[in-house]
Amino acid sequence: MILYILIAVILLIYFWFRKRYSFWKDHGFQYLEPSIPLGSMGGVGFKEHLSEFMKRQYDYFKNKAPAFGIFFVANPVLILTDLDLIKDVTTRHFESFHEREFYINEKADPLWKNLFTAGGQEWKDLRTKLSPTFTSGRIKMMFPIVAEAADRMVEYLKPQRMLNEGLEMKEVYAAFTTEVIANVAFGLDIKCLGHPENEFRKIAKYIFDPPPWVNFKNFMIFSVPKIAKFFNMTLNPQFVTDFFMNTVRDNMEYREKNNIRRNDFFQLLLDIKNSGEGITSNEIAANSFIFFSAGFETSSSAMTFCTYELALNQDIQDRLRNEIEDVLENYNGEVTYDAIAEMKYLDMVLNETLRRYPIIDSHLRKCVKEFKIPNTNLVIPAGVGILIPVVGIHNDEKYYENPEKFDPERFNEENAKNRVPYSYMPFSEGPRICIGLRFGTMQAKIGLVKLLRNFRIFPSDKTLIPMKYSPSSGFQAPLGGMWLKLQSIN
Template sequence: MAISGIFIYLLTTLIAVLVYYFIQHFSFWKRRGIPHDLPVFPYGNLRGIGKTHHLRQIMKAYYERYKKSGPFGGFFFFLNPAVVIFDLDLARDILIKDFNNFMDRGLFYNERDDPLTGHLFALDGTRWKNLRRKLSPTFSSGKMKGMFPTVLSVGDQLHEVFDKSVTNDPVIEVKDVLARFTVDVIGTCAFGIDCNSLKDPNAEFRIAGAKAFAKTRHSKLITGIIFSFPRLARKLGIRFIHEEVHQFYTRVVYETVEYREKNSIKRNDFMNLLIELKNSEEGLTLNEVAAQSFVFFLAGFETSSTTMGFALYELALNQVVQDRLRAEINEQYSKHGGKFTYDAMNEMHYMEMVMKETLRKYSVVTNLIRRPINDYPTSDPKYIIPKRTMVLIPADAIHRDPDIYPDPEKFDPERFSPEELQKRHPITWLPFGDGPRNCIGLRFGKMQTYIGLSILLRHFKFHYSEKTPNPLVPDLKNSLMSSKGGIFLRVERLKID
């Protein structure tokens, strides 16, 4: 009895200590007098995420509720105190002016135990700075121009697949075909491998890409805790990437590097540039090559294919916009001898307006994340961002703010005419971030998206069909902005003069 009594006493004491700790922990913003919603253990202010709500819906509701309360609001990202930025000048300072204090994202990575997490998107501090400096030249306009013919050849295959599909059934689920297109583009440019997923939907790379998003080692709750306490998770040697995914991408990179070096193979692709860095004086390790290839593949295929799908969806609903864009595409083909060239792509101004409006309305990455190295005072002495606190800049909510973009649900590329751009604050369009830590692959994403859409719109017209969802329903299980159940459009073959 004595032993069981002691055990019950210790257990009760432990529970009491934990309860007290979390009461104190969740009063973080209350003690500072910062407006916030009451958190719920263990989800913080993310209750229902992935089940009843998407992150973008949670953040948009929060933004609308508190945006006029001050420069930022308090938030709990699972167990992690965070701030949500409302003031655009403050957002600009965080991303650009005071970037040296906000260089880090504070995401989980574990290069020792989970090598594929040691990529540019997640790393912090000196590790990030050095890697960004090494990789930046690989995404120059000159390098993109060298890769252009490779991407264009995959675009021709995309045309063939659509042409064959229209013959069988004019209603096509475009999201899946576009994902296979970007898998083939990234597989070719990042790994130098002909993935063949356009011809074979069950190709190995296509399946591996889907698993990288769908398969995780842990439940959503454990994943949330890992990202709430990334330093602790790293010290404990926790791994995040599923073993099957890890084995596939590591094997592909190791075999590709070995084969190219052994046979002195050179190609105009990302892998070739990484191998050159690996063999340079301040080179990359093989694990670093694998990690950068991995994140380039994931970031490139999912974001671009999703954006292209949303663009075609809106063009099907807005035929006037589609016709104007097609006219510009045909004009560039005629101007450049009936071919789509790198220069033609860069002269497509209406395409740029259409894509910017697509990315405004459908922000694939809904929030930008930073963490200050030191405490950061704002213009209001009450509002101080404590060091290492997660900072969320709600890009999607800003993009849908009617005070910034009137009638935000309307698809209107004219919002991005030169005249309209001059009227808005520079930090009101953030699909690629801003400042020194913006998306390094911006040029590549633009290139594969413009090529894919130009080829499709030149040869096909897209219409609303009885299977087309309206409005689109977000996939709650995808952390990125994605449509549930695909995007079905009726596709009409056009005659080319």
């Protein structure tokens, strides 16, 4: 009897999957054939990184259809290949795609109810409240905090620069940006460089490099959100939630009790709260958390891949260093906000880094209202998740000749004017473009300028050539770290 029941259950599951896997065929879309039970992405996170999967599938389908379907386990997701359609989704018909396909368990996981995950009017209201905190003037006020942390990074590196095997620089950059974001997002002057046991650094590592079972759990949460909701699953473990909620609460109480004001992101959130505009303590914690999580990893990853390419392209490194020194001559050798704004080649180098290695390799949206793709008979059903394969588009020879070559001249003034719209979008496009892009690029630029003024950067024996990615990393990350050699200039 038990055997018959077991066979019946297996057959029911099998036919449910088969029915589910007919979704894209029923809607007339080309799709990547899935396999029970993991769908189209069985090797992602184990054998290959998501960016490698995304680029390969984009290259296969880009000339076949404006979009194609895949399955995250049993969850249908549409990947866009046509730039005009991407413009529709991100900008022209934003009202049909204003949400992100993201699982939120607000009660058990309050930190994930933030600007990144919010949708509809809630997102619009929150964006309106937070936008003034990311103006150029406000970011300029935070410049000294970032510059001081960059100076500490340089001092930390000086006695270690000539190690034969090189230094694992991704961790150095991550420690630097963790210090910065902890300071501006929470007002805490912490030390991570040389202190890997620091609680902020340990939490940051856990978020972006969790144990394999956590990666699998999070993949399942995204793939089968209804089941995740039924079992009350959370993306953050309780100790991460408790750490950030307690940190915010303690910091708020300390500032209010001692009448302390600082030029940082946390103070700006407190000012919004005290102005009566409707932001709660939980929203302060949630948005400080997402600013911390996104801010330290994106900037440190950009620095990681930028210095990798500078090590492999010494002529580009020399030209960039010369520009830095030439500009700083007009500022008495002092690295200032205005001086960095004048460094056009630095901007070109960083833009090319983000083209070649887009830190967020795929942007996420959700179709909230049925949408017919122009000039086709294809209709995107409401409720479907959307992925924009930035890594594929940025490395498409149709838009960038010889895309594997690192060439900052792609972003000189003339080439920038001729670039195909929506072929470069490291921070997304449209109303949901990254609100913190100015701060993130400023942070990376300050770190790079301070580094290049003090060191020449070379590949070491452990440098990955060609680049290989860690399959389980949330963002693109070099397998085994980024090992580079530094040679003191002064």
